[in-house]
Structure formats: C-alpha cells, structure tokens
Amino acid sequence: MKITDFLSPGMVIPELQGRNKHAVLREMAEWMAARMESMKADGLFQVLLDREKISSTAIGEGVAIPHGKIAGVERISGAFARSSGGVDFDSLDGGLTHLFFVLVAPEDSAADHLKALARISRLLKDPAFRARLMAGKTAQEIFATILEEDDKF
Numbered sequence: 001m002k003i004t005d006f007l008s009p010g011m012v013i014p015e016l017q018g019r020n021k022h023a024v025l026r027e028m029a030e031w032m033a034a035r036m037e038s039m040k041a042d043g044l045f046q047v048l049l050d051r052e053k054i055s056s057t058a059i060g061e062g063v064a065i066p067h068g069k070i071a072g073v074e075r076i077s078g079a080f081a082r083s084s085g086g087v088d089f090d091s092l093d094g095g096l097t098h099l100f101f102v103l104v105a106p107e108d109s110a111a112d113h114l115k116a117l118a119r120i121s122r123l124l125k126d127p128a129f130r131a132r133l134m135a136g137k138t139a140q141e142i143f144a145t146i147l148e149e150d151d152k153f
Contacts, residue, residue: 001115003123003150006076006103010113011033012013012139013081013148016100021089024081025049025066028102040055058091063124065117067103076116077106080146082133099124099133123149 013031020022025048026041033041051057058064058087079102086096086130101120105113123129136142 001112001119002105003078003116003119003146006116007078007143007146008144009082009140011079012143013078013079014080014136014142016081016083016087018083019085019120021052021087022049024083024087024089024100025052028066028079028081028100031081032069032104036077038074039070039077039104043058043070044068046103047104052090056092057146058089058097059121060093060095061125061127062086062091062095062098062130063101064089064091064097064099065101065103065120065124067105067113067117069107069109069113071107072087073104073106076103076109076112077118078116082136082142082143084134099130120146123153 002114029045033039045091048066051068057066081100086098089097132145
C-alpha cells in the first residue's frame with residue numbers, strides 16, 4: 001500500500017492555523033470534510049478527539065498520526081498537515097508536534113487501516129524525510145516530497 005493510495009494533492013494543509021490539540025483536530029476535520037462528500041466535520045472531529053482520549057497519537061519526533069474509523073466512509077482517506085511553530089499534542093517524547101497525518105478508514109477495514117498506519121509510520125521515521133516536509137513551501141511541494149518518498153518503497 002502506498003500513501004498516494006489514500007492521499008491526494010488537495011489533502012495537504014501547508015500551514016495549520018490551530019495552536020492547540022483541539023484546534024488542530026478541528027481544523028483538519030473541517031479540511032477533510034470540505035473536500036469529501038461522505039465526511040461530516042463534526043463527526044470526524046469527534047472520532048479523532050475520542051481516539052486522542054485513549055492515548056495521544058503523537059508518536060514523537062514531531063509526528064502525530066490522528067486516526068479513526070467512520071461509518072459511511074467507503075475507502076481509506078488521509079490528509080497531511082504541517083505546523084511550522086509546532087503544537088503541544090501530548091507527544092510521547094514531550095516535544096512539540098509539527099507533522100500531522102490524519103487517516104480515516106471505513107468501520108470494516110481493520111487490515112487496510114493497519115497497513116496504512118504502518119506505511120505512514122515507517123516513512124515518517126526518516127529524519128531527512130521529515131526535514132524535507134518541513135522545508136516545503138507549498139502544498140504542491142509537500143505533496144511532491146511525499147510522492148517521491150513513497151515511490152522509493
């Protein structure tokens with residue numbers, strides 16, 4: 001499974017406006033819902049918020065992978081977002097989070113959901129890749145960076 005199987009160029013937020021976990025989750029949910037007919041912002045926001053209550057999806061090294069399953073969603077979808085200044089997202093390493101990859105899956109897609117999470121996690125472990133994502137100026141540049149890295153594997 002490739003990231004570009006569930007991420008399109010229009011699903012990249014080059015600079016988040018939110019400055020805390022709640023605001024960032026809301027902003028990403030609204031962004032996705034505005035671009036996907038099957039998704040409702042309030043429902044997605046609640047799913048992401050409920051997942052964060054279980055444990056933070058900020059895995060450290062400036063990365064978070066908020067995710068959840070939603071009824072009515074037909075396929076796995078993602079959005080990538082960046083915060084240059086960083087957000088306190090209750091990261092496991094205590095640091096600020098800069099790179100966010102939201103993943104939304106249908107309720108019955110356990111295997112594909114896990115494959116997508118593993119793919120994102122593996123790519124974002126590379127410090128050079130994270131640095132290139134932070135350096136991109138536009139959504140197009142950031143998506144091109146993701147596409148290039150995705151094609152390596």
